[in-house]
Amino acid sequence: MGKSNLELICECDNFPYYTDNRVAYTQNLQNYHEFRVNGYDAILGYILNSVVQKFPWSSEYWVVDSATKTVTLATPADATPGHRSKLVGDSILEAVKLGAFEVLKGWRNEKYPVYGPGGEFLLDMERCASPLFGIVSYGAHMTGYVDDADGLKLWVPRRAKNKQTYPSMLDNTVAGGMCTDEKPFECIVREAMEEASLPEDIVRASIVPVGCVTYSHIRDARAGGETGLSQPEVEYVYDLKLDASVIPRPGDNEVEEFKLWTVQEVKDALARGEFKPNCAVVMIDFFIRRGILTAENEPDYLDILSRLHRRLEYPTASHC
Amino acid sequence: MGKSNLELICECDNFPYYTDNRVAYTQNLQNYHEFRVNGYDAILGYILNSVVQKFPWSSEYWVVDSATKTVTLATPADATPGHRSKLVGDSILEAVKLGAFEVLKGWRNEKYPVYGPGGEFLLDMERCASPLFGIVSYGAHMTGYVDDADGLKLWVPRRAKNKQTYPSMLDNTVAGGMCTDEKPFECIVREAMEEASLPEDIVRASIVPVGCVTYSHIRDARAGGETGLSQPEVEYVYDLKLDASVIPRPGDNEVEEFKLWTVQEVKDALARGEFKPNCAVVMIDFFIRRGILTAENEPDYLDILSRLHRRLEYPTASHC
Numbered sequence: 001m002g003k004s005n006l007e008l009i010c011e012c013d014n015f016p017y018y019t020d021n022r023v024a025y026t027q028n029l030q031n032y033h034e035f036r037v038n039g040y041d042a043i044l045g046y047i048l049n050s051v052v053q054k055f056p057w058s059s060e061y062w063v064v065d066s067a068t069k070t071v072t073l074a075t076p077a078d079a080t081p082g083h084r085s086k087l088v089g090d091s092i093l094e095a096v097k098l099g100a101f102e103v104l105k106g107w108r109n110e111k112y113p114v115y116g117p118g119g120e121f122l123l124d125m126e127r128c129a130s131p132l133f134g135i136v137s138y139g140a141h142m143t144g145y146v147d148d149a150d151g152l153k154l155w156v157p158r159r160a161k162n163k164q165t166y167p168s169m170l171d172n173t174v175a176g177g178m179c180t181d182e183k184p185f186e187c188i189v190r191e192a193m194e195e196a197s198l199p200e201d202i203v204r205a206s207i208v209p210v211g212c213v214t215y216s217h218i219r220d221a222r223a224g225g226e227t228g229l230s231q232p233e234v235e236y237v238y239d240l241k242l243d244a245s246v247i248p249r250p251g252d253n254e255v256e257e258f259k260l261w262t263v264q265e266v267k268d269a270l271a272r273g274e275f276k277p278n279c280a281v282v283m284i285d286f287f288i289r290r291g292i293l294t295a296e297n298e299p300d301y302l303d304i305l306s307r308l309h310r311r312l313e314y315p316t317a318s319h320c
Numbered sequence: 321m322g323k324s325n326l327e328l329i330c331e332c333d334n335f336p337y338y339t340d341n342r343v344a345y346t347q348n349l350q351n352y353h354e355f356r357v358n359g360y361d362a363i364l365g366y367i368l369n370s371v372v373q374k375f376p377w378s379s380e381y382w383v384v385d386s387a388t389k390t391v392t393l394a395t396p397a398d399a400t401p402g403h404r405s406k407l408v409g410d411s412i413l414e415a416v417k418l419g420a421f422e423v424l425k426g427w428r429n430e431k432y433p434v435y436g437p438g439g440e441f442l443l444d445m446e447r448c449a450s451p452l453f454g455i456v457s458y459g460a461h462m463t464g465y466v467d468d469a470d471g472l473k474l475w476v477p478r479r480a481k482n483k484q485t486y487p488s489m490l491d492n493t494v495a496g497g498m499c500t501d502e503k504p505f506e507c508i509v510r511e512a513m514e515e516a517s518l519p520e521d522i523v524r525a526s527i528v529p530v531g532c533v534t535y536s537h538i539r540d541a542r543a544g545g546e547t548g549l550s551q552p553e554v555e556y557v558y559d560l561k562l563d564a565s566v567i568p569r570p571g572d573n574e575v576e577e578f579k580l581w582t583v584q585e586v587k588d589a590l591a592r593g594e595f596k597p598n599c600a601v602v603m604i605d606f607f608i609r610r611g612i613l614t615a616e617n618e619p620d621y622l623d624i625l626s627r628l629h630r631r632l633e634y635p636t637a638s639h640c
Contacts, residue, residue, distance in 0.1 A: 017631060018338045018339060019338060019631065019633035020631075020633075119619075183615070183616055184614075184615045184616070185614070185615070185616055208610070208611040209611045209614045209615065210608070210609050210610075210611060211608050211609060211625055212615070212621070212622065212625055214622065214625070214626060234622060236615055288530070288531050289530050289531060289609060290528070290530075291528040291529045291530060294504075294505070294529045295503070295504045295505070295529065295532070295556055295639045296503055296504070296505055296639050296640060297640065298640070299439075299638045299640040300638070301532070301638070301639070302532065302534065302554060302632075302636045302637065302638075303636075305531055305532055305534070305629050306534060306629050306630060306631035306632070307631070308629065309625050309626050309628065309629035310626060310631070311337060311339065311340075311626035311627070311630070311631070312622075312626070313339035313340075316622045316623075317622065318619045318620070318621070318622075319615045319616050319621070320616060320617065320618070320619040
């Protein structure tokens with residue numbers, strides 16, 4: 001027996017729910033400090049206690065309160081995003097110098113945004129530091145498929161062996177993280193060209209935005225680096241129906257190969273746990289929207305549907 | 321300015337969230353007693369305090385505890401669903417005799433199921449009594465659409481003027497409540513024939529199950545009867561692409577007329593608040609899955625997506 005679809009979702013969405021288990025929820029929160037920015041009434045992320053202890057918080061602009069278990073960036077309420085980002089960036093550079101954090105060894109040179117109430121842009125920070133602060137990260141995932149006389153088949157890439165995170169695991173056809181100032185649609189079009197060598201005109205003409213999946217992940221060893229870090233995520237989801245003549249090809253060094261798989265082949269690989277956890281989540285969402293998984297053949301249908309769309313307890317982005 | 325899509329969702333999903341506002345969540349719960357069944361560690365619904373006071377709880381088989389704010393059906397842990405249902409049914413008949421509850425005046429002669437942990441069937445009760453107990457109710461909704469050279473159009477019915485609930489409001493093409501022993505797919509096929517006179521062979525051949533929407537509703541005056549009743553709901557969602565030659569027609573006295581509307585006409589009617597609240601929710605889900613509402617044109621995209629798929633704090637059904 002392989003993994004059930006609910007088990008796959010649970011690997012990704014493994015931060016406890018208050019309404020499911022109040023004790024587990026409260027106990028889990030004991031492991032973290034709240035990340036806050038002065039002037040905004042919102043928890044922006046959860047920072048693991050062991051990170052709080054080791055991180056070089058400059059008392060000039062950080063207030064660490066062990067009684068309320070909060071870490072607050074103490075900039076003036078009218079500080080600019082640029083000002084806040086500079087101070088957070090300086091702190092992260094100090095932490096890199098200390099060499100105390102594994103995740104900071106995977107420097108990406110990409111900036112991830114942090115939003116406050118109402119979707120206000122507050123600051124951004126180096127991508128690899130985001131799980132230290134437990135902020136919501138954003139990405140875009142696309143399932144490319146062929147649906148013709150031969151039936152439905154999906155384009156499935158295998159990640160490169162030397163990828164920093166989840167090496168050699170299966171992935172969605174195209175997927176990537178969204179940096180500051182990037183919007184979901186433009187992000188996925190760019191990634192489709194870069195990662196899968198798909199022609200821009202075909203992607204723009206046929207891609208369909210179909211929703212998003214959201215989950216709250218606590219990182220394990222497969223992600224690389226420190227474990228126990230909180231990583232809530234939003235993945236904007238796209239479908240792209242492709243003509244059988246259009247073949248995705250690795251366009252950078254992130255993908256080893258693409259294969260065109262039947263639904264059954266994908267289901268089998270999911271059950272074997274071969275997909276990167278959040279890519280399994282996107283695949284299950286695809287199967288539900290396509291009527292492949294139904295209330296009558298998936299025992300955990302309702303559980304899965306709510307967990308694919310977790311209500312995050314942090315402010316999130318608005319891209320209008 | 322009409323209603324925003326998020327406002328429409330909030331009219332339906334208006335039971336507070338713990339992680340959004342702990343105070344509002346806790347205060348709201350003060351209005352209710354938990355409905356429980358002896359032997360099962362689960363809240364099966366929330367019963368409004370004023371209902372608890374007026375309902376004829378027989379002390380032979382009900383335990384009402386004002387300290388823990390629970391109402392427990394005190395049948396043996398190994399009672400059968402038939403036994404439990406009989407006692408609950410007797411109590412409801414007593415309540416009908418008292419004439420103390422408006423909602424019981426709309427007797428439907430349909431049975432709604434109640435599930436325990438793991439989806440175990442515990443009992444069923446008359447449909448019109450379900451909001452008194454605050455149990456999860458289940459339904460199936462289908463959007464029938466035409467998508468041809470003239471563009472995408474949707475079949476929108478208007479409810480009959482004399483409907484007990486939400487008279488004259490707009491509805492989904494086909495929608496109905498699921499009774500005990502009914503499965504979602506067979507429910508929607510039956511309703512499509514009964515309500516919209518759609519040929520069974522066309523429905524079975526082309527209908528696609530595409531997920532479900534879940535929300536937690538506190539009833540207001542538009543639902544008829546007592547206000548403040550808790551009504552969490554699961555609606556299994558289906559799409560049906562129809563040839564322009566297939567015309568839905570009222571098959572019973574529940575629908576006044578069907579009209580084929582453009583997306584813009586539907587959006588305008590939504591903004592005017594003309595749709596029955598949970599039908600607005602299903603329509604918004606359709607627009608998201610079809611790429612009509614996107615992250616770039618809907619400011620509340622993420623909020624909407626999570627609230628369309630609320631994680632209910634009660635055990636729910638499994639139809640496998």
